Each structure stands twice: as C-alpha cells, then as structure tokens.
Amino acid sequence: MVEDVLRVIDLRAEFRSARGPVKAVDGVSFSLQPGRTLALVGESGSGKSATALAIPRLLPDPPGRVTGGQVLLRGRDLLELDPDEMPRVRGREIAMVFQEPASALNPVMTVGDQVAESVRTHRRPGGPVRAAVIEALARAGVPAPEKRLRQYPHELSGGLKQRVLIAIALACGPSVLIADEPTTALDVTVQARILDLLAYLGRRLGLALLLITHDLGVVARTAERVAVMYAGRVVETAPVGRFFRSPLHPYSRGLLEAARMTRDDTGSFRVIDGAVPDLADLPSGCRFHPRCAVARLRAACAGPPPPAREAGPGHTVECWYPGEAAVGRAWAGCARAPAGPRPAAAEVNSRSAGL
C-alpha cells in the first residue's frame, strides 16, 4: 500500500451570497498517493474548482472560505497553519495548474521572470537560476526555451502558455499537483499532448496528481482512480477499471452514458435531465433525487441522505440503491438501445450538455 501524501477529510467550503451560503464543498474526502492520478469529475458547478482551491487555501476571500474539515499534507493539517506559513507550502509542496492559460500569466512580466520567480522563491542550494528556468521550460516541453525567456505571454499560443504554467508549477519539485481542467480552454489538437505531458511528468516525478476534468476519455487514459462529484459531495470513488465496468451511482451511470452517446451519435445526445441544484438551497434527502431515475420508484431517496458505503475494494458510493437500474432501462442502454420509455432523459444539443 502506497502512503498517502495528501488526505482531504470532510472538507467544507462555502461562498457567501445574498441568498445565503453557497455550499460548494460539502464534506469532501479523498486521498492522493505519489505517482498516482486521481481524476475528479462532475458537471460544471458541482464544486470541483472550489475543492481544488480550498486545498492550498486559495479560495477568493471574500466571498469564499473554508468552514470545516482537514487537509493533511503528510499528516500536517494545512487548515490549521498560520496564513503566513502557506506561501512555503504553495509551489514547493502543492502546485497548481488552472483552466485558463490565457489569463493565468502576468501580462506585464516576461516568461523567464515568471518562471524564475518560482525557482527563486523555493530555491534549493546550487545551480544558477537561469539554467534552472531553462530546464523547467524544457521539461514542460517548451520548444527553444532560451528564446522564450524574454518573451511576454501575449507572444505565446494557448498551448505554449499552459506549458509555461506547468513549468512554473513544477519548477520547485512539488509532491502534489492539482490541475483544474488544464486543457478545457485549449484547441482539441493540443489537449491530448498537454494531458500526455502531465501524465508522463506525474509518473516520472512521482507526483500525486489531482486531475479535474469533464472528459471521461481523459480519465480512462490517465487516471488510476476516479472521484465523481455532485453538488458539493463526492458521490462515488472507484479504481478506474471498476468505474468503467460497473459504475454504481445513478449519476455516474448517467455521466458514462452521456459520454458514450457523444462518441456514438453525431448531433444530439441524451444527458441527465435537469441541472445541478442550487447549492444555497439543496434538496432534502439524497441531493441527486430530483434528477434520479431510480428515485422515482423509491421513497427512501427523499428521506435521510445516503451515507457512503463500501461497495468493493477501493470503491465507495453514496446511494441507497447502488447499481440499480430504473424501469425503462433509463441508464443501462446506449445510443442504439431499442426504443422504449426513457423517463429521465431529454433530447438536447451536445453543446448544452454542461459537462
């Protein structure tokens, strides 16, 4: 058993709003191991980014703040640290790569200076800064790194910017890397190369990687484990193989079906009906029940919320009826399943899938 580098236990974070607290992270737990990748998936608005930012205590405050739980980095709770101590953790122990490379680099500083800053901040003895900067850029696959030192971000393409950000993130040899949809804003052609780079570096450098994505294809290719997040909670965690073979949570099944549809059909496909609930006003009972096909037949779903239960080795799920199919094969079929009543599905354009 590999030791956990980072353990997140019952993490809670919220954004204050006029309608009351938006509980974006509502009791999330998972752990990361060196050299392994955990994929965090879920529709947009389910609290993935809030989780990512809460770990290194980077939630914008106001309006965000962490309200509970623990973030244990090698046993030390980051949430207990003095705020002045966090800079020594960020970058050196936990690094981040974000979704929008276009706006994540300082427009008035050269690429070289921005990478050098990272190198200098957590400097290890030995080696001139310039050489370290060039090495960091080269490792992130930036072509002709010496020439980039004096360039400004607006002179680089999106993919190149993201590589520079990866270089910045990895310059100080962190043990944990959190990548929040690192390729969503990039050209499709560049996406795969950046992901392969992250997966490769993750393995080579022994990084514990938290990869947030909405692309289940990416999950299958790069991750060892999956955590499915819905409305502020992780509703299912499983090893990748088990997850794709036998997803247990109706929401996971919906996501998988939607993903298969995308690839099978051209044009429109079926996704889970409805939308992520208002996180300031959650439904009672299981938070998925207003959208769940199984719930239509089971009164328990509106009762007390389901606790996490063990469903196999490394497999947990929060559902009263894991693995059950609803009538009308709502979640079991694929695009070419025989026509029949499909209670919980809607015909939508693929762009509005919100995944």
Next chain:
Amino acid sequence: MLSFVARRLVEAVPVLLAVSIVTFGLLYLVPGDPVKTLVGERASPETIANIRRELGLDLPVHERYLGWLGKVLKGDLGRSWLTGRPVAESLAARFPVTARLALTAFAVSVLVGLGLGVYSATRQNTVADHLVRTALLLVGAVPIFVMATAAMYLFGVKLRVLPVSGLGDGSFVYFVLPGTVLGLYLSIYQARMTRSVMLEVIRQDYIRTARAKGLPERVVTWRHAFRNALVTVITLLGGSLSHLLVGSVLTETIFNLPGIGRFTVDAAYARDLPAVMGCFLFQAVVFVVANVLVDIGYAAADPRVRLG
C-alpha cells in the same frame, strides 16, 4: 521602443499645428477691436492705422498666421499689452515656480494616493479600508483654502518650522507647505482610482497563479498586482501632472507664489491678448507633451502596447 517614441513625437506635430491655428483664431474671437483696446477708444484714425500696419493687421489672414507662427517658433510670443514685457520672458520666469510646486505636489500625491489606494484595496471592507476612505472623503469636503490656512497657521505660525507663504529665495522649503496641501487634494482621486483598479486586478487569474507559486503576499501585491494596476493608473498620473504644470491658481494665490496659474488668470482679466495667447499655447504644449509621456510610460508598463 525608440521608434515608438519617435512615432508618438511625430504624431504630436499636427496636433500642435491645430492648436496654433486655434490660438491665432483667438485674435478674432475676442469681442471688440484689439487695437482699440490697446490704444484706447479716443485714438486718432491715423494712429490706429499705423498700429494696424505695425502689427501686420492689414495683411491677408494666411500671411498673418504664417508670420505669427514663424515668430512663435522662434520663441517670440509678442509683448504683453499690460506690462510691455515679452510674454515668453514672463512665462519662462514663472515656469520654474510652477514646476517646483507641481513636482512637489505630484510627489506627495503619488506617495499618498497610490500608497493609500493599494493599502485600502488589499484590505477591502476591513476597518482600515473604511477609515482610509472616510478620511479621504472628509479631506475632500474641506475647501482647499481652509486647509491651506490651517496648515499655514499650524506649521508657519505655531510651530514655526516652515515659511508661511511667498517664494523667499525660491528654495525647496517654500514649496513644502503648498506642495503638500495641493498634493493631498490630488491624492484623493488617485487613491480612489488606485483602489478600484487594484480591486479589479486582484481578482485576475494571474494573481492566483502568483499566490499558487508561493510568493509572499507583499510580493503578490507590489510586483504582480500593482505593476498591472499601474498600466491604468499612469493615464491618471499624466493628467494630474499636466494640470499641475499649467499652474494651480488657488494654491499659487493662497501661498502667494508667482506661478503660471496666476499669470494666466491675470492676463485673462486684463484682456491682455498676447499674454492670453501665450498661456494658451503653453498649456497646449504641456498637455501634448504630457500625453506623449503618458504613452511612453504606458508602453514601458505594458509590453502589449509596444507592438501596436
């Protein structure tokens, strides 16, 4: 960068030409016959005709303009009708006073204004932020002559650490009080603007990247946020400086400093046309030059501008 500067300077030429035409047009806009204003209503027709010829007023408009422009380019702005002294000489004598007042006030306003703006923004909605904003509001509500008089009394009369007013030997101490008072008022706007620009910048993704790198908050604020805020704030600074350089009438009057501001107002009241035209040209040149400087500062602060 050098070609950028050269281009901006060349672009300023047509603007200055336009300004010169407008200034020349002042001659025709002023009510009444300037010659009559000059020699009095009761002068004989011959005297008037002689003066007209002397002033070149009998020539066609474009010849008169070119002749006038030629003189202006040589630094000859004509003689004041009031004092008979060359206008250029008067301006040159007064400019150092205005410039020293302007630079002192500018330095004070930048230190106080930008400093408080950043301080306030990084403590948004805390007690410190509210205190700073309220204090600025209160200072802004006090008329400048009240503040100036109070400062003169306190530092000049009670504590006797600074001269009350006047130019004295023109040394720096005579500008401390007026410069600080004027700078304080200017800093109110600069603090407000800096605060709001900083709040905008602090929300940007690259600030989050800077924090995620592990930079201490002080470095995030100054090296990352402030440098970006400066790109916007520079425009305001350029405007402040050019306003200061054309003279601050109230401050010059209260502190009895013979600067450009008072000269301009005196010329206007006396309908001293050559002096008014001289002041007008001077202001225009200051604004155009300030604009070029702002553009250059802008390009220095923001690499994206240099391309365009």
